[in-house]
Amino acid sequence: MKLLFVADPLDTFKIHKDSTFAMMREAASRGHTLWACEPQDLVWQKGSTVQAQAREIRLTGQAPEWFTVQDTRVLSLHEVGAVLMRKDPPFDAEYVYATHLLTQAQREGARVFNRPDALRAHPEKLAILEFPQHIAPTLVTRDINAVRAFHAQHRDVILKPLDGMGGMGIFRVKDDGLNLGSIAETLTRDGRQTIMVQAFLPAIAAGDKRVLLIDGEPVPYALARIPQGGEVRGNLAAGGKGVAQALSDSDWALARHLGPILAARGLLLVGLDIIGDRLTEINVTSPTCFQEITDQTGYNVAQRFVDALEQQLAAGAQAGG
Template structure:
């Protein structure tokens, strides 16, 4: 039997110099890939470029290790076609801005020439992490996406307790809870919409958040059976870990399974291979497709390998492609 060859795995992410390795999901993926003897290519968004319709990057071949002050080492730097890689993981954090979109165009050119890109560039553009929940409204709380101050005002007066957030941020940044008779309503809305020049999302406040904002991970359409419930610290509305939330690993509830199993096939069809659903109570609040996190927190508490599931998928996909190419060469 022919020996399986090692893969060249690229990853587009923010600067590796500033990550926290104990909880960084991208770093956990790199560790798992390296443990299987695959070669790692680290790329920042600034490293991507196009020339004559071909996608390139100024990539760094790296090695990683779980040592706090010496966790990565650059072996070599090289300019290369992205199609020299077997797969590239697009893990650039939001903001989801025009620069991010431009990067997906570069990745898409390589994808068209055979590169496996996770997640699919077109779907990264199509499936905004906030707005995409509107395609599954039977699972969501009442949600409004608008730039109009009056529409938001009417929604607030009807619901009396709302959450307002931008469409292009992460980690709880610029998320506001506005309660009944809040004197700061106007300034918050004017700031978020930039005086009706920018869309924002408005949702009914869900008091179940006190029990946790659950992050449910899905790989290739299949939900991971354990989630991370992020519980807000005292006096805080936001449950995000970046905003001080406390993480608690727990089994998926029946409602969680219903939502995750319904979305799984849709996400898989769109080439969204690694996705994080956010669920409060039994309501879907976000679908994270850019760089979903919480892998480390779940793996540290349960005897499962989420990163292993992802690399298994990549290996199976690439080895099948190689076998097909070898068969066609005869």
């Protein structure tokens, strides 16, 4: 079966930890053919279908030349077995445009994971607003006075942009309010850009946990990303230490509540970010941590993901007759 990965440039992959690479490796081990393109390679024209200038790749398993190109051609997305949208944030206008092209591909018969309409409906910071019972005190605004009032109420807060990843642009302002105005002005671009502000959760000292949901079911291990060296951010890209651990009772409860809801919307793979027992993000664009969990626990996350993908494809084929 042909699998088309819509992703970042292949030469930027860090294969020792990249989850898309782990998916590719597992899929290739089952005999699937790997194709890759970038969002800018997607094209639609009247009288035709959504197509991509794509490369067939074969994995070598060795960095830095971890793949070889077997073929380059234009593929119609509805002719491949599955399209996997794995482009990293930012969740900007170009990302949204790519999801609209993928929605058109779906109309033409393509199978796209995660569903592009579900990607649009779940921006990763804002998706948590649907589940207020699970989140910390939170404010979404571009009003600097509202930010000041929220800080006055909660005294210790985290400010972050809505379109970042890997801990970029995250600031903590403690009780003294030092630099609150400057940070709020910078992040909101003087009130022109909406941001999120949340009450600081001391449980971050034990890690920002990534809990993976595959077809609505939680992987039994989370990766706790623990801040290092005085950092407030646990993100691995910001120097956090990743420690795999069994899900806690509260992790299980939260995952089992959200899992069926999100799976029913066409989100095959979701990454919940949890601090303590509070939900902080719902990651749907390109959830990671496959390899870290597998390396530390022996639980093969990529295997379970490809199992779920194949089951979805088989079910779709049966439904289509």
